[in-house]
Amino acid sequence: MSNRFKVSLMAAAALALSSGAVNAAPIECTGGSGSRILILNTEVTGTCFATGLGNLGDPSIETLTGSTVLDRDAADSNGGLLTITGEGSDTGGTWSLFGSGTTSYLYFHFGNGPGLSSDNPDWFVFALDTITGIASGTWSTNEGANWMGLSNVALLSDRPTQVPEPATLALLGLGLCGIALARRRKQARAA
Numbered sequence: 001m002s003n004r005f006k007v008s009l010m011a012a013a014a015l016a017l018s019s020g021a022v023n024a025a026p027i028e029c030t031g032g033s034g035s036r037i038l039i040l041n042t043e044v045t046g047t048c049f050a051t052g053l054g055n056l057g058d059p060s061i062e063t064l065t066g067s068t069v070l071d072r073d074a075a076d077s078n079g080g081l082l083t084i085t086g087e088g089s090d091t092g093g094t095w096s097l098f099g100s101g102t103t104s105y106l107y108f109h110f111g112n113g114p115g116l117s118s119d120n121p122d123w124f125v126f127a128l129d130t131i132t133g134i135a136s137g138t139w140s141t142n143e144g145a146n147w148m149g150l151s152n153v154a155l156l157s158d159r160p161t162q163v164p165e166p167a168t169l170a171l172l173g174l175g176l177c178g179i180a181l182a183r184r185r186k187q188a189r190a191a
Contacts, residue, residue, distance in 0.1 A: 031121035036147065038108060038124045040095075042137030046128035051121035055109050055151065065105045065125065067156040071097075082155040090147035092140035097155050099131025105156040108139065111148030122148075 027040045029048035040046070050064060058069045071082040086093015090110070097104060109123040128135065141147050 027126055029124040029126060035142070036120050037142040039140050040106070040126055040137055041140070042128070042135060044128045044131055044135045044137070046126050049105060049125040049127040051124050053122055056107065056123060058154070061107050061125070061154055061156060065156050067103075067105055067158050069154050069156050071155045073152050082153065084153045086139065086150055087153075088149045090141060090149045092138060093150070094136065094138050095153070096134060096136035097131070098134055100157055101132040102130060102158040104128045104131050107154040107156065109151045109153070111151050
């Protein structure tokens with residue numbers, strides 16, 4: 001991604017934020033009648049997609065959402081698309097991500113503690129509506145629900161289909177024409 005594109009994208013995001021956009025309602029995620037509730041506050045709309053017990057690995061999360069893990073634990077090793085604060089916290093923090101124009105999923109896993117059940121989960125997945133560019137917000141937990149601290153986070157999304165640029169196709173076509181012309185000349189000399 002070129003620097004010019006990044007600067008344009010950030011300028012558009014700043015303009016959108018300064019235009020008085022209305023924030024979406026907080027998104028609450030709970031396992032049912034349990035006491036654990038994870039809340040996302042963001043300008044993006046979305047839903048609580050799934051909850052459960054155990055630490056899901058990348059293949060399990062990908063199967064659950066039908067998407068690809070793009071980044072994990074705010075590490076830049078997978079593209080630096082996700083930033084998270086509050087790891088190890090049991091009360092809250094912030095998050096931001098760079099969306100690729102498709103539905104994005106945020107997976108939060110908290111440390112195991114006593115009293116966990118399917119109604120009182122330790123992982124939560126949020127489905128965030130189509131995000132193009134930068135999205136951010138805060139995450140928080142309800143107090144007194146036996147939280148053991150945020151353990152890990154993952155960003156999942158469908159990768160957009162890569163479409164070749166017209167210039168790339170033109171160069172390919174020009175190369176093929178050159179090969180065909182060289183072959184014709186060789187055949188004409190041989191005859």
